[in-house]
Amino acid sequence: MQLHWHRRDVRAADNRGLSAAAAEGDVVPVFVFDDAVLDHAGASRVQFLVDALDELRAWYRERGSDLVVRRGDPRTVLPELAAEHGIDRVVWNEDYSGLARERDAAVRRALDEAGVRSESFHDAIFHEPGSITTNAGDPYSVYSYFWKKWRDREKPAPVAAPESDALASVSGDPIPTCSDLGFERPDADVPEAGTDAARRRLAEFCDDPIYRYAEGREYPARDATSGLSPDLKFGTIGIREVYEATAEARASAAGERDESVGEFQSQLAWREFYSHVLRYNPNVVAENYKEYENAIEWRDDPEALRAWKEGQTGYPIVDAGMRQLKAEAFVHNRVRMIVASFLTKDLLLDWREGYAHFRDRLVDHDTANDTGGWQWAASTGTDAQPYFRIFNPMTQGERYDPDAEYIRRYVPELRDVPAADIHRWHELSPTRRAELSEGYPDPIVDHAERREDAIAMFEAARGD
Ligand SMILES: Cc1cc2nc3c(=O)[nH]c(=O)nc-3n(C[C@H](O)[C@H](O)[C@H](O)COP(=O)(O)OP(=O)(O)OC[C@H]3O[C@@H](n4cnc5c(N)ncnc54)[C@H](O)[C@@H]3O)c2cc1C
Numbered sequence: 001m002q003l004h005w006h007r008r009d010v011r012a013a014d015n016r017g018l019s020a021a022a023a024e025g026d027v028v029p030v031f032v033f034d035d036a037v038l039d040h041a042g043a044s045r046v047q048f049l050v051d052a053l054d055e056l057r058a059w060y061r062e063r064g065s066d067l068v069v070r071r072g073d074p075r076t077v078l079p080e081l082a083a084e085h086g087i088d089r090v091v092w093n094e095d096y097s098g099l100a101r102e103r104d105a106a107v108r109r110a111l112d113e114a115g116v117r118s119e120s121f122h123d124a125i126f127h128e129p130g131s132i133t134t135n136a137g138d139p140y141s142v143y144s145y146f147w148k149k150w151r152d153r154e155k156p157a158p159v160a161a162p163e164s165d166a167l168a169s170v171s172g173d174p175i176p177t178c179s180d181l182g183f184e185r186p187d188a189d190v191p192e193a194g195t196d197a198a199r200r201r202l203a204e205f206c207d208d209p210i211y212r213y214a215e216g217r218e219y220p221a222r223d224a225t226s227g228l229s230p231d232l233k234f235g236t237i238g239i240r241e242v243y244e245a246t247a248e249a250r251a252s253a254a255g256e257r258d259e260s261v262g263e264f265q266s267q268l269a270w271r272e273f274y275s276h277v278l279r280y281n282p283n284v285v286a287e288n289y290k291e292y293e294n295a296i297e298w299r300d301d302p303e304a305l306r307a308w309k310e311g312q313t314g315y316p317i318v319d320a321g322m323r324q325l326k327a328e329a330f331v332h333n334r335v336r337m338i339v340a341s342f343l344t345k346d347l348l349l350d351w352r353e354g355y356a357h358f359r360d361r362l363v364d365h366d367t368a369n370d371t372g373g374w375q376w377a378a379s380t381g382t383d384a385q386p387y388f389r390i391f392n393p394m395t396q397g398e399r400y401d402p403d404a405e406y407i408r409r410y411v412p413e414l415r416d417v418p419a420a421d422i423h424r425w426h427e428l429s430p431t432r433r434a435e436l437s438e439g440y441p442d443p444i445v446d447h448a449e450r451r452e453d454a455i456a457m458f459e460a461a462r463g464d
Helices: 016-024 043-062 074-085 098-113 143-152 195-207 209-216 229-234 239-251 255-280 302-310 316-328 333-346 351-361 367-377 393-400 405-410 419-423 430-436 447-462
Strands: 002-006 027-033 068-071 089-093 117-121
Touching: 002 016, 002 074, 016 027, 016 089, 016 117, 027 043, 027 074, 043 195, 043 229, 068 074, 074 098, 089 098, 098 117, 143 255, 195 209, 195 229, 195 239, 209 239, 209 255, 239 255, 255 367, 302 316, 302 333, 302 351, 316 333, 316 351, 316 393, 316 405, 333 351, 333 367, 333 393, 333 447, 351 367, 393 419
Parallel strands: 002 027, 002 089, 027 068, 089 117
Antiparallel strands: none
16 A cells, blocks of 8 residues: 655646556555644635645545545654555655755654655656756756756656546545634635646636736736646646646747747746755745845834835835735735835845745745745845846836726725826825825835935945
8 A cells, every 4th residue: 555645736637746656556645734834834825725635635535535634743643644554655745845855854764664665756846956957067046047958858748647446445534624723714815726726727828818928927907827826836736737738838829929938938947946946055944045245234124014014105016015915815926026125125124024924925825936036036045136226116016007907906095096196106295195095105215215225235235
């Protein structure tokens, strides 16, 4: 008997570890709620996970099997389950964060001691860490070089879900609710979870939006991106299945449409780039990747942090983004860059404050991508934004949300304000602002001043 330990692969299809387990005998599928992981979780992600597990359990039940669900420390739970079910080999798919790798090494030791074989597979990304390196054999720190190699590598096809006769006839367990796990139901609207929903999102995206993605992805009001990030985070769909659909879409495309699909594939490569960065630099969750001569003197300003979190900074595009986060546990990529830049370069607050808030709220929080995105915006990461290139939140809003459609969707106090006034909110007099909107705040900082302060802060850190 084989045991497949589902973790960030909440699916049966295109699952390399599960297929490998099924190739050698009856599989007992298991999910373990680990308190060490729950400690870093947020309500929206727990809800998404619980819903996805419900769907996976139904899939197993339809095939005469079931999902065994436990809560506890995998180091003790897995050897116990192995003894209970007469398991010869425990299989899982790799997770590249430092904490996960430490846990997996400890689980492997516990299984060894119990005389049970264990084996792990690369599944979450196409090209495992260490397989795309510089000519000197080092991991890449510059994305464009990584991308060229990633793009040209052969992409394996999806693997089939196991047949019913490869699944053990076991009786499973109820899936705990959010509150059983110590989380309130999220206030945000969490997207529908599970492989069916992920496949639907992928099919809809590849039907048409993918051909306009290169341009459309920059405009938050257009909803022109795939929405697949929570699916890729929890593995409710396999990366090979996603890529295959994009390759099929590309086969019939030419010119700009072809380039647009290529642009989408390059975002999948960013995801793999950051997974490699995290695998070789586990400290990026807490430390700057880039070393400065002196410590960066971030400010301590709890009031400004609170205004940023609540979407009350008086910078409309920033506030819209932070309120989207609250309402949907999601923020559009362009706006993630804007709010992250505002926190670090206008409020001069440490990127770790922003990262902690995103980790708490995002339904798609992924350690590699979230630290990658934050350190990019804070000019502390791999291939990051240069410290002197500072986003202007007004021109960003004007350029990427010209009619203020996205802003008005999330900031009701500005619904009746003309777009031109929204985009020059900081230039209006307090009296004019009060005339235009009753409750919307004045800007809490002056961008032009803070831009100078930010450059000075980084120059001091550089020792200039
Ligand atoms: C400060 C900051 C924090 C971020 N935090 C996260 C996070 O926690 N989880 C997360 O998945 N992404 C994160 N991103 C990257 C990006 O914003 C999201 O992946 C994207 O907005 C998700 O929407 P989508 O699935 O519609 O993306 P699409 O544009 O449809 O892209 C498809 C997929 O490619 C990957 N991808 C796209 N952009 C990036 C990127 N810049 N870096 C890495 N992978 C990317 C994601 O898996 C995404 O689902 C962050 C970006 C920034 C600037």
